[in-house]
Amino acid sequence: LAKTTQPISMDSYEGQEVNITCSHNNIATNDYITWYQQFPSQGPRFIIQGYKTKVTNEVASLFIPADRKSSTLSLPRVSLSDTAVYYCVLSGSARQLTFGSGTQLTVLP
Amino acid sequence: GAGVSQTPSNKVTEKGKYVELRCDPISGHTALYWYRQSLGQGPEFLIYFQGTGAADDSGLPNDRFFAVRPEGSVSTLKIQRTERGDSAVYLCASSTTVGQPQHFGDGTRLSIL
Numbered sequence: 539l540a541k542t543t544q545p546i547s548m549d550s551y552e553g554q555e556v557n558i559t560c561s562h563n564n565i566a567t568n569d570y571i572t573w574y575q576q577f578p579s580q581g582p583r584f585i586i587q588g589y590k591t592k593v594t595n596e597v598a599s600l601f602i603p604a605d606r607k608s609s610t611l612s613l614p615r616v617s618l619s620d621t622a623v624y625y626c627v628l629s630g631s632a633r634q635l636t637f638g639s640g641t642q643l644t645v646l647p
Numbered sequence: 648g649a650g651v652s653q654t655p656s657n658k659v660t661e662k663g664k665y666v667e668l669r670c671d672p673i674s675g676h677t678a679l680y681w682y683r684q685s686l687g688q689g690p691e692f693l694i695y696f697q698g699t700g701a702a703d704d705s706g707l708p709n710d711r712f713f714a715v716r717p718e719g720s721v722s723t724l725k726i727q728r729t730e731r732g733d734s735a736v737y738l739c740a741s742s743t744t745v746g747q748p749q750h751f752g753d754g755t756r757l758s759i760l
Contacts, residue, residue, distance in 0.1 A: 572748060581651070581738050581751030582690065625689055633703055633745050634680065637689025 542626045547642040556613045558641050560626030563607050569630035571602060571609045576623045576640070585624075586611070613643075621645045649673065651752035653739050659758045662731055668724040668755045672741030679722050680749060681714055682738040690738050696722060697745055729759045 543561040550556045562571070570589050574582035586593055588600040588609070599612040613620060623640040652671040660666055672679050678697055682690035692706040696716045704714070711729075716722040726733055736756050740749040 574751075579753070579756075581740070581753045584748045584750060587748055629746070629749075633678075633695050634692035634706065635682075635690070635749060636692070639687070640689055 541636070542628060542638050544624075544626050544638060544641045546639065547644070549644045549646060550616055551646050552617055553615050556616050556620075556643060556645075558611045558613075558624055558626075558643065559608060560611070561608050562626070562628055565606050565628060566630055569628040571600065571606075572627045572629050572635070573598070573600065573611045574625045574627060574637075576625065582625060582637075587629075616643075616645045618645050618647060651739055651741055651750055653737075653752040653755050655755055656753065657756045657758075659760065660729060661760050662729060664729050664759075666726050666729055666757065668726075668737050668757070670722045670724070670739030670741075670752060672720065672722070672739070673750060676741035676743055676750075677719070678742045678745045678747070678749075679716060680740040680742075681722070681724050682740065682751075684736045684738055684754070693724070693737075695745075702745075726757075731759045733757060734759045 572587040573585045575585050576582045586598045586600045588602050590602050593600045601610045621644050623642050625637050625640040627635045654669045680695040681693040684690040694704040694714050699719045711727045714724045736754040738754040740751040742749045
């Protein structure tokens with residue numbers, strides 16, 4: 539299964555834009571890139587999914603370059619409540635999701 | 648409710664006991680998945696169902712673990728002769744069909760004393 543690599547942790551301040559980049563050099567043709575957010579004592583929550591170029595929804599944007607070997611989750615104007623672990627996951631031919639250790643985002647006041 | 652429901656939310660039992668964990672998926676979702684999450688780690692896949700059948704159980708750690716989904720909706724994860732190493736959060740997810748985004752419940756925190 540293709541693996542993903544993300545920073546272990548990131549700090550930001552309220553109101554800033556946060557970009558979390560994920561590397562997936564061995565992404566397969568039929569893999570989609572999905573990002574999840576997880577708060578303590580809760581299950582992962584689906585944020586956004588994309589295949590190529592740019593996807594935007596009400597909470598985030600996902601940027602995927604043409605070679606698809608990386609992706610960037612962009613969170614606009616973060617607040618304290620965005621403090622969580624963020625996972626980049628590939629899903630496609632493999633039915634199950636393979637999670638890494640994720641990125642712990644801490645938003646400071 | 649509209650989301651994936653898991654019961655119980657917490658389960659504490661003694662080593663060697665049998666436990667059952669229940670998952671109620673989002674209505675209409677045909678695919679159902681079980682994952683296990685240890686502290687500080689991402690979820691690890693255990694098994695998934697498409698309808699009533701276990702389509703892939705390659706993540707089950709050994710034959711003490713078993714899961715069923717007899718009517719294609721609710722699923723039960725069963726663990727026999729529990730060991731302290733089975734302590735973890737067991738997460739269930741469902742999707743409209745295989746390949747679509749998975750939506751997770753809040754898990755069952757299992758503690759084996």
